[in-house]
Amino acid sequence: MFVMPQIIVENVSKRFRLYQERNMTLKDFFVHRKGHRWEEFWALKDVNLEVERGEMVALLGRNGSGKSTLLKLLTRILYPDFGVTQVKGRVSSLLELGAGFHPEFTGRENIFMNASIFGLTRSEIEERYDEIVKFSELEDFINYPVRSYSSGMYMRLAFSVAISVEPDVLLIDEILAVGDAGFQAKCLERIRSLKRSGKTIVLVTHDTSVVERMCDRALWLNKGRVEALGISREVVSEYLNFVADEEGNRHNEENVKSSTEKEELNQTVEAQMDEKRPEEQRKGNRAVEITKVTIASPEGREQASFRTGAALMIEIHYLAYVETEDPVFGIGIVRSDGVHCYGVNTDIDSMRLPDLQAGQRGIVRFIVEKLHLLNGTYRLSVACHSRDGLPYDYHTEMYTFNVDSITRDVGVGRLEHRWVIE
């Protein structure tokens, strides 16, 4: 029997107009006739994709490559300028969690409002209500207005509603940025079970390990064009090679740039991190402050992607505000799905650090000769505390790096091994 694909994207192009002046007024339009001051920008160009029922496809690409635009076309928030998109069945999109939440309304009221936006009827929502609350783990807070929720609680509620719709097609944008590591793992598990039950899923993520483990196929977009479409493992490795090359080029260029420019660049990187990471990921009395953390190659070149087996250096810049005896520095590495991969500190390694004077600055370097982690996105925590555990400054999962592997072994880390065949 011939089965029509669940999703068809045929020769789709999407153009955006970047207005120099937003929000034209009628006067501009009629009197000055200046309705034409825009620049064109093709967010997507000649994209083709067919997704079969029950398939899970990842969209890969750097920021601005058109991934999110494609998802928005599939949900019909945007419409293509050329070509056709066709999606069969009920679509639920997890593009922007919590859109339509009203801060003054309670969690319960927002569940009913939000679920109805996804097209559920009253009885359908009532049926799912308990499950939504249970999944969000917000039983105790459900009758409070959501303005009193933390951002993590807010996202948990939003995700729980969105996932409860039981759609035929699920479109997901960067959900791995939701909540804490534990909840992320739970989200992934739910997505996996939806996949098992035959739902069609299109997913945007930067976490290539998720793509490899969960997706059947991947579509790699580069500047709005399809760069590759195929088995996810193959596309991911192509993509990572491309990223690593580009990263390398960028760093070479950066080294040529003047140091002030580099400083600025660092600041923007840090600013982006701050935006993503709430203050709750930082704690401690700041007797010793960790002023800067860089992830770099052992030569000191900052780097965000590493090959399995390559060397890695973490630099922890610190500043002691008061005289401090026996400081301990530590690091921890967690994979994006919440698996704790490694943690160690100077105390565990039986090192005794010299006492710090008030006002003393310095750098602690943690060097890994061979990084045996496999494919994935990892989050780094660094910490400084006293020997009996009093926190001075904790940066919990505030830094991120990627590891990609050219071999195809699976798991968390590569065990040094050999085969003996008799």
Place this chain on the structure above:
Amino acid sequence: MPILSFFRELYRYREMLKNLINRELRTRYKASVIGFLWTFINPLIMLVVYTTFFSIIARGAAIQPYSIFLFCALLPWIYFQTGVQTSTVSIVGNANLVKKVYFPNELLPLATVMASLVNYLLGLLILIPADFIFGVHLNFSVVFFVPIVIVQSILILGFSYWLSALNVFFRDVEHITGVIFTAWFYITPVMYQMELIPPEYRGLYMLNPMTPITLAYRDIFLYGRIPDLGSLFKVAVGGCILMISGLMAFRKMRKRFAEEL
């Protein structure tokens, strides 16, 4: 057929429509102490002010009781004005939703108009007892309330679809409507009798769709007589044309909402 698929989606998203109306009504008075009671208090205070002013201070208004004369026309005018003006900004005001989730955007103007309608109906709860207090006897002609309010709502929706969509592209629309409504109020017989208009202008005057509607409300709530169905029918036809064209234009422009917001 745009109208058919409109009703299909409307039916599927009926829960959302209900919630949007509810949200509209509740947020209007949210965080105020007496909350929803304001819906009643506003028209009540209006009624008291007019009665006091026209029966004590400015006595001798030709029409008696003037407060009912004014009130039964003012309530539907407020429905008309707030209905059109709030729905004009309904797409822009809900940019967060429109840009981020798929749902039939047609619900937004509809929900704001429906919320204004609910407020209007609640205002009637003040008007009807006032009728009794001032000795106006309501009779069977009030059954015409249903067709009149339906015609008026269709008319309002017609304006709403055109203006809410256009306002996404030209933000002046919301300001222009504000100005137009101020003037429009005076060419509608809300505060005065139609007879004040010189006969040679009457034909022109009746082109204002709110004139037959206002007169019809006054017929049933003040004079207790059957309204002029002929002129009402013309408004109904005009309103339907406006609404269907508005809906079609809206659905065409909707495709670019998310980009323009």
